[in-house]
Amino acid sequence: MSALPPISRAGNIYDLGYRRYEGPRLGRAHAIRSLVNHSFRTTFGIGRSGRAKVAPIVFGAMAILPAVIIVGGLTVAARFNFERQLDETDLIGFDNYFSAITAIVVLFCAAQAPELFGRDQRHGVLALYFARALRRSDYALGRLLGFMLAVLLMLLLPMTILFLGRVLLPADIAAAFFANLPNLPPVLAHGAIIAALYGGLSMAVSAYTPRRAYATAGIIALLILPAVVTGIVIQIGSSPIGTALALISPNTILDGTNALFFDHSLGQEYFFIDVPHWTFLVGAIVEVVVAVAVILRRFARITI
Amino acid sequence: MSLIATEGLTKRYPGGITALDGLTVEIEPGIVGLVGSNGAGKSTLLKILLGLLEPTSGTASIFDLPVATRGIAIRELVGYMPEHDCLPPDMTATDIVSHLALISGLPRAAARERTAEVLRHVGLYEERYRAIGGYSTGMKQRVKLAQALVHDPRLLLLDEPTNGLDPAGREEMLELILRTGTEFGIAVIVASHLLGEIERVCDHLVAIEGGRLLRSAPLGSFTERTGTLAVEVEDGRDMLAARLAGLGLRVVVDGSSILVDLVDEAPFDIVRDTVVELGLALVRMEQRRHRLEDLFRDDPAVGVDPGAALAGTVLAAAPPPPGVGPRP
Numbered sequence: 001m002s003a004l005p006p007i008s009r010a011g012n013i014y015d016l017g018y019r020r021y022e023g024p025r026l027g028r029a030h031a032i033r034s035l036v037n038h039s040f041r042t043t044f045g046i047g048r049s050g051r052a053k054v055a056p057i058v059f060g061a062m063a064i065l066p067a068v069i070i071v072g073g074l075t076v077a078a079r080f081n082f083e084r085q086l087d088e089t090d091l092i093g094f095d096n097y098f099s100a101i102t103a104i105v106v107l108f109c110a111a112q113a114p115e116l117f118g119r120d121q122r123h124g125v126l127a128l129y130f131a132r133a134l135r136r137s138d139y140a141l142g143r144l145l146g147f148m149l150a151v152l153l154m155l156l157l158p159m160t161i162l163f164l165g166r167v168l169l170p171a172d173i174a175a176a177f178f179a180n181l182p183n184l185p186p187v188l189a190h191g192a193i194i195a196a197l198y199g200g201l202s203m204a205v206s207a208y209t210p211r212r213a214y215a216t217a218g219i220i221a222l223l224i225l226p227a228v229v230t231g232i233v234i235q236i237g238s239s240p241i242g243t244a245l246a247l248i249s250p251n252t253i254l255d256g257t258n259a260l261f262f263d264h265s266l267g268q269e270y271f272f273i274d275v276p277h278w279t280f281l282v283g284a285i286v287e288v289v290v291a292v293a294v295i296l297r298r299f300a301r302i303t304i
Numbered sequence: 305m306s307l308i309a310t311e312g313l314t315k316r317y318p319g320g321i322t323a324l325d326g327l328t329v330e331i332e333p334g335i336v337g338l339v340g341s342n343g344a345g346k347s348t349l350l351k352i353l354l355g356l357l358e359p360t361s362g363t364a365s366i367f368d369l370p371v372a373t374r375g376i377a378i379r380e381l382v383g384y385m386p387e388h389d390c391l392p393p394d395m396t397a398t399d400i401v402s403h404l405a406l407i408s409g410l411p412r413a414a415a416r417e418r419t420a421e422v423l424r425h426v427g428l429y430e431e432r433y434r435a436i437g438g439y440s441t442g443m444k445q446r447v448k449l450a451q452a453l454v455h456d457p458r459l460l461l462l463d464e465p466t467n468g469l470d471p472a473g474r475e476e477m478l479e480l481i482l483r484t485g486t487e488f489g490i491a492v493i494v495a496s497h498l499l500g501e502i503e504r505v506c507d508h509l510v511a512i513e514g515g516r517l518l519r520s521a522p523l524g525s526f527t528e529r530t531g532t533l534a535v536e537v538e539d540g541r542d543m544l545a546a547r548l549a550g551l552g553l554r555v556v557v558d559g560s561s562i563l564v565d566l567v568d569e570a571p572f573d574i575v576r577d578t579v580v581e582l583g584l585a586l587v588r589m590e591q592r593r594h595r596l597e598d599l600f601r602d603d604p605a606v607g608v609d610p611g612a613a614l615a616g617t618v619l620a621a622a623p624p625p626p627g628v629g630p631r632p
Contacts, residue, residue, distance in 0.1 A: 018425055018488045021418055021456035025380060025409035034406035049394045049435060124390040128451060131354050131384035132408050133376045304356055 031134040032142040039146025040153075042119075043112045052115070059108040060154060063101045066092055067158035071165030078169040094183040095262040097162065098155060098194060099255065105198060106223045108154055113202035114215035116143050117295075121210035127304045140207070140299040144292065148199035155191040186261035193257050197250055197284050198223060200291030207298040227251035231269075239272035246273060247283040256280025305368060307333045307459065307491050308353065313362035315348050315515070323348035325515035326362065331493070335485035337506035337523075338495040345515040346495035347387055350461045354384055366459065380409070383452030387463040387495075390448065393437030397428055397447045400436065401454050408455035415454075422450040426480060442473040449480065459491045460484065466501060478505050531566035532592045534558075535575055538585040547578050566591065 044060075045053030070092060092100050120126050120143075129139050163180060170176040202219045209215035226249030234242040246252040252270075259266045260277035308331040315324040323345045338346050351357040353364055355375035364371040366378050391400060398419055405415035423432045426446040431439065436447060445465060452460055465481060466474040482505040485492040496502045503509065503523060511518040537544055545562045549555045551574055554565035564571050572589075579586045 018484075019421065020488075021410070021414065023414050024411065025455075026411060027409050028376070030409055030411075031407045034403065038403055038406075047395065047399050052394055119392055123392045124386065124388050125392055127356065127384070127386045127388075127390050128404055129407060130356055131379060131382070131386075132404065132455075133380035134407065135376070304351075 025133075028134050028138050031132070032138050032145075035139060035142025036146040036149065039116050039143045040150050042115060043147055043150035055111040056108070059104055059111065060157070062104045063108070063154055064158045064161060066097065066100060067161040067165070071161055071169075074165050074169050094159065094162065094187055095258065095264060097158060098190060099258060101155075101158065102251065102254070105151065105154060105194065106220065109151060109198050109202035109223065110216045110219040112150070113147060113199075113206040113219060114209070114212045116147055117203060117206045118210050118212055118215050121302075122212075124304070126302070130304060136299045137296050140295050141292075144200065144203050144295055147203055148195045151199045152191055152195035155194055156187075159187050159191070186263075190254075190258055190261045193261075193281070193284050194254055196288045197254065200288045200295075201250060204291040204294045204298075207295045223250050234269075234272060239274075242272050243275060246270065247275070247279060248287075250287065253280050253283045253287070257284055305333075306365075307331045307336075308364070308366050308493070309368075310349075310364040311362055313349070313352065313364055314360045315345070315352060315357065316360045323515055324352070324359070324362075327512065327515060327517055328362075329510060329517050329520050331510060331520070332508065333491040334507045335482070335492045335494065335505055336508045336510060337499075337502035338493055338510050338512070339497065339499050339502060340495075340512040340518075341497055344497075344512050346497075346512065347463055348515075349512070350384070350463055350493070350495060353461065354379060354382065380455075381458040383455065383457035383460045385448045385452040385460070385462045385465055387467060389444070391436045391444060394435050396435055397423060397432040397439075397443075397450070401447065401451050404451045405454040410455060418454050418456070419450075422453045423447075425453070425484075426450045427476070441468040442470070442476075445469060445473070445477060446480075449477075449484075453484065453490075457490065460493070462492065462494045464496055465494060466496065466498070474501065478502075481505050533564040533566050533571050533575065534588070534590050534592050535562045535564060535579075535586070536560055536588040537562075537579065538587055540582060540584045544578060544582060544584060547582065548575065551578065561588075563592075 041047055044056045098105075120129070126139075130136060163183070166180050167173060167176045201222055205218040205222055206215040209218055226245065230242060230245040230249045230252055233245055246256070255266065255270065256273075256277055257280045258264070260281055266273055266277070309329075311328050313324050313327040314322070316322050323343075325345075327345070327349065338349070340346050348357065352359050353366055353371060355371055355378065367381060369378050371378060395403075401423060402415045402419040405418055406412065410418060423429075423446075426449050428443065428446055428450070431443060436444065439447070445468070449462070449465065452462070462481065466477050469477060478501060481492060481494060484490055485505070494502050494506065499509075506523055508520070508522050510520040535544070541557065541560065541562060545555050545557050548562070548564060553571055553574065556563040564575060575589065576586075
């Protein structure tokens, strides 16, 4: 064996020159777009370790599962010409799919929101962002918007499957397309409201709670507990307070906006509500605005 | 054009700690060492210059752009390497650096290209596709330097870049800083508490202590006072001291040692010859460095008179700062 000198891979520096960058600098809008994109990908674990992909894949699969089962059922029905019967006994449709997967979306938010604001704070990455040519609010809004879009994708993916199944399976595809088309605007509007509300509230919690476990617990508490309290108050029998709580609790707000967008009446459990459905939309918008304000305030004041 | 100018810059943290206390300094382009002990206000100064912290009072500017109003324009021209860990462990070096290049406004293709270039420049090759969580401290420091360089800044602010590195890693980091500053024409401010380290790469030193400016001057103006030669002999200490003083050296007797001011290399030979001439038994001869405060005394030409002998004793009794101690 010849005696070769030990090679230190990390220790050698080769002079390959340094070139100036003379190209364009695209500014803050580009920075925000990049942050939105990065947050969206990070939420789904793209470009990260395998472990970071587990939660989004599991929750994503759970959110899609009902749609896959329904479309599978429709396929079987179409094959045996049972379509009419199945359509009438179809329990989960466009108007109640979102409420069916609420728990999954809440868990997704609780698991993934801390991956953005929490991770940046835990590992000191904020210093690298804030030392660049953007405002602190640009950072906060870019991250927030990216997360909201990720939640929106979680919501719209099963809806897309449902829509395609309903349109493509019947013999007359054109007729089925136009029959299902009116469902799209309420699906998009309500999906956007859910993503903004759950996304905004979860990110507000995680902005103030760098520790992952606390942030997750806090998000679950914030999104679920008010609905429980509302239920208890209603049991006791105070309808003005119950109404007020229903307009505050994120879960009941979304039941209200669901009724608004799909033009339904509210379910039996909301017998005590005597306000118009649009007040729930106002409640949702107010909470999103508050969440955004809380996040902006946090990052305007944080010291690094 | 001045690189950095501050005027009465003061920062008081809630809780009464004053990190900067009316700091007024003007820094010209070049590689500038910002020296001071821990807590002297170095990091605070860098953060104020970047707009990461609001000063309590006073003003600062970089490239004649006021920090208070032109923060974004300044940060476009500046690269910052923080002192502490700042890298997400589950991203690869390539991913985080190119992401930060995008945030700095580079188009996607340019960001990718520059990322590959700067990572190669700092000496990261195949490792750059692995998650940072598995990196050594030295590799992390390289990534931190790379992200500060990726958007081709006009000025680099490096906060303790050799922190946590072993001696070989320190050498390489200093070499990188030197090359970045001299060959690429990027102005560099290196904050460090290790004078012995940054005096090797800097052409200008700014010393701060307790948030105040001790001294700001070109490195050359204090190189003549960067050392002391400690000589120990078995007997005849006083005789040797008297003889050396007679030969024109500045000499302080400190316990069993004789401290000789090193202005140039000459005292080594003079001491050796004198010891031989007097027939003394030489026990030890070692070069010591002054502490930071002594280096930045107002008048560098102050001689060692009998009154200063006491100060000399204190000076020698204090342990040298880590990394600048006696060389074997």
